[in-house]
Amino acid sequence: MKRFKIFAVTSVFLLAASNVHAGATLDTIKKNGFIKCGVSDGLPGFSFADEKGNYSGIDVDVCRAAAAAVFGDATKVKFTPLTAKERFTALQSGEIDLLSRNTTWTSSRDSAQGMNFTGVTYYDGQGFLVNKKLGVSSAKQLDGATICINAGTTHELNLSDYFRANKTKFTPLTYEKSDESAKSLEAGRCDVLTSDQSQLYAQRIKLAKPDDYVVLPEVISKEPLGPVVRHGDDDWFDIVKWALYTMVNAEELGVNSKNVEEMKKSTNPDIKRLLGVEGDKGKDFGLANDWMAAVIKQVGNYGEIFDRNVGAGSPLKIQRGLNALWNQGGLQYAPPLR
C-alpha cells in the first residue's frame, strides 16, 4: 500500500500535466494566443533578461520567430527561465511548448527522452575557462584540477570522458545554476569552469575582472545547440523547424528585416516563394501564406540575429566560424523551399 501511495502521488503530477497537452500543441498554442517558450536562466547572447525584464538573445529570437510564424506577431511569447536540470521535465510535462535553451542535440535526448530537435541554431563545442594566474595554456595540463560544471548537461559526461581518455584526474563540482559556477570560479573554489565555448565567453563578461580569465584553445566535444519540441507533435515540429530554416534561407537569398518589403517585388522565384508572393508554400504549414515574410520582418534573417546577439554587433564578438552559411565555409544550411 505504501508503495502504491508513492506511485499514485507521483503519477498525479504526470496526470495533471498530461491533460494539458492532450490535444495537439499547435491547437493549444492557437487557443492560448501565445507560445510558452523555455529559455535559460541568464546567458548573455542566448537568452538574457535586462533590468526591465525584456529578453534578448539568439535562443529568444527563435521563440519570437515561431510566434511570428503562428500569429504574425513576434511578441506573442511567454518566456520561462529554466535551469539545465529543469528544462526537459518542463518540456515533457507540457509546462512549455518549445525549449530554446542552448540545448545540445544528442541521440538519447532524441530517442529515449521523447523529444525532437528541430535544427541547429548554433554549432558549439565544450571548452575551459581558467584564471590566467594558474599559468595553464592547454587543457592537457589540468590534471588534478577542481572543475565547476552545470548539473544535468552533456558537459558532465564529456568532461569525464575527456579526463578518462587522457588518464588524468579531476574533482567535479556540480552546480544547478551557471551563476553559482561562475561565482565559485571567481572565489577560487574551482580552478576551471567548463561549458560550451560560447557560454564561456558569455560568462566571462559577467565576471568582475573578465581580463583575468582566458578560454583554453581545446574544444573537447561537438555541441550542436538547437530548439526542442515534444515527440509526436508533427505540425508544431514542422513550424519550429521551418521558422529557423526561413531565417537561414533568407540570409542566403539576401533578404533581411529592412529590405523585406522591397524584396517582395523581386523577380527571383526563390524569394517570391519565401515571401509568399507566389505559390502557397506558406499555406502548406496551415499558416498564413506570408508567415515567412513576417518572421524575417519582425525577427530578421540568421545573419542578423547572430550578429545582433553574439557576433560583431554584440559585446561577445564571436566569429561566425562553423555558424557561417554553407556557401561561406560554415555549416548553416537550410533545405530548399519547394
Add this chain to the structure above:
Amino acid sequence: MTESALTPIKPPFWNNPRTRAIAFQVIALIVTVAVGLYIFDNTQHNLRRLGIASGFGFLSSPSGFDILQSLIPYSATSSYGRVFWVALLNTLLVSALGIVLATLIGFVIGIARLSKNWLISRLALLYIEIFRNIPLLLQIFFWYFAVLRAMPAPRQSLNLGDAAFLNIRGLYLPAPQFQPGFSWVLAALGVAIALAWGLARWARRRQMATGQQFPTLSASLALLAGLPVLTYWLVGSPLAWEYPELQGFNFRGGWVVVPEMASLLLALSIYTAAFIAEIVRAGIQAVSHGQTEASLSLGLDPGQTLRLIILPQALRVIIPPLTNQYLNLTKNSSLAAAIGYPDLVSSFAGTVLNQTGQAIECIAITMAVYLTISLLISLLMNWYNRRVALVER
C-alpha cells in the same frame, strides 16, 4: 415466557452498523484501487505516446559522470544504480552527523537556557531566537558563500601542524592507513566495551544491594582508552598516516571535508539545535519543581539531580518532539542541491534524472527512500520512547 419472545427483532441488514461499516470500507477500497489503476494506465499511455522510455533498466547502464564526494569506490564507468548508493550514503552521512551535532548543541543550549546565571541564559535565548527565525536555506548560503568562501587559496592554506590544512577547497586531514596488526587493537576495543558493560551491571547491582557507589564512569573510560592503547603499543604501532600534500592545483592524499558538506552540516545542526533547545527546556520545565527540591533535600548535588532525577523524567516529554526534529533535519538535508553537495536529491533526482530523462522513476525512488528513512527513524525513536516511558504498575 417462550424463548422466541426474548430474541430482539432483527433489523434489515442495511441498517446493521457492522454491515454498513464493511460496505463503506469495500467501496472506499474499490474507488482507491480504480483511481490508482486509472492513473497508472494514463501514465503508461502518455509515456508511450510521447516516446519516453520507462522502467528501471537504466539503473544498470553506465553513468558517465563523476561525483564530488563518494564513500564507496565510484568512477564515471559505474552504473546509475551505483550513483544511487553514493548519493544515498552522502545523504545519510550528513544527516547522521547532523543529528548527533544538533542533539549535543541542542541539549547544552536548552539546559543553559534554564541556567540561574543571567548572562548564560540570555545568551542561550539569543542563540535560539536568531537561528530559529532565519530560514535554513539562507543559513546554508551564509556558511557556504560568506564564511567558507573567505578561506585562503590552496597555496596559502592555513597550516595546522603540517598535518592538516584548511583552504577554500576544504579541510584536509591525514588519513589513517591500517597495517595488518590493527585488528588486535579493534579486538581490544571490543573487549574493553564488554568489560565496561559488565562493570556497569555489577556496580548497579552492588549499589542496589549495599548502597555502596562505584566510580563507574571514570573506570569505564579508563578501560575504553587504556586497553586499546596498550594493545596498540604492544603489537608495535600498526597505524601509519597518509598526509595531504600540495601537488599542482590541489592537495592530494589524506581525507578532505569539502566546504559543501561542512556548510550544510553546520547550517543543519545549528538550525535544528535551536528547536531541540526549546524542546529540552520545555521537557525540563515539565518536571515538577518538587522533584528538584526532594532530590536536593535527599543530598544529591545539582549535577546528580539533573542527571538522575530531572532528565530521565524530562526525556518522556522530550522524545516525541525530538523525533520530529530528527525527521526534519534528514529531510532538510535535501537543500544540499542548492550548494552542490552531491546528496540524493542533487545527484540522483537531479543529474541522473536529467541524463536519463526518467523523471517518474527517479522521483519515485527518491520519495520512497526519504519515506523509508523517516519511518526507520520514527520506529527507532518510538522504541526508545517506550523504553523510557513511565511504567505503570
